Amino acid sequence: MPVVGPISAGHLQAYVDASVPPAPQLGQIETMMGKLSIALPKREMSDEEANERLDLYWQALKRHALPDLQQAFMTLLRTCKFFPTxxxxxxxxAPIRGRRTRRLVAARLLLMKHQREWRPSGEPLTADEVRQLGSILADPMGHKAGEAA
Known part of the structure; x- marks a missing residue:
């Protein structure tokens, strides 16, 4: 595994910091379940049974990240013949969550490797070298003042 520099480490840290996806709300689970029940055959049930079923699904699925559930429901909509258990x-x-988790673990490992192993290469620039570099960047063609470009 490579040792990333400070800029890449900063991007990786931002990715890790933002990697906690939102949890679903009851209404979002209810909407997904409702769409599945419209699209897929299921046995007839009373309103009381439907409410109980929704509560069971909510209790079981609320621990998953909302984007994972949404992607899984789209897959189920295309592949299931009957209302899914x-x-x-x-x-x-599971495979959706697994891919996200693997990316997060890889980012954390690269960050850990950076913190343990990264060392700046070479000596820091002197003040004179910084001025020279600044003038080169200001005029990369090396023209002197008053010269035609």
Missing amino acids: IAEIEAAV
């Missing part, structure tokens, strides 16, 4: 939803979420 909680186990089928969990099976659809």
Whole structure:
């Protein structure tokens, strides 16, 4: 694994800091379940049974990240022949969550490696070298003042 420099480490840290996806809200689970129930065949049930089923699905699925659930529900919508069980939803979420987790672990490992192993290469620039570099950057063609470009 490479040792990343401070700029890449900063980008990786920003990725890790922003990597906590939002949790679903009951209404979002209810919407997903409602769309699945419209699109897929299911057995008839009373309103009381439907509410109980929604509560069971909510209790089982609320621990998952919302983007993972949304992606899994789109997969289930395309692949299921009947209304999915909680186990089928969990099976659809697992590889999605796994990919996200692997990316996060890799970013954390690169950050740890940077913190342990990165050393600046060479000596820091002197004040005179900084001025020279500044003049080169200001005029990369090396023209002297008053010269035609």
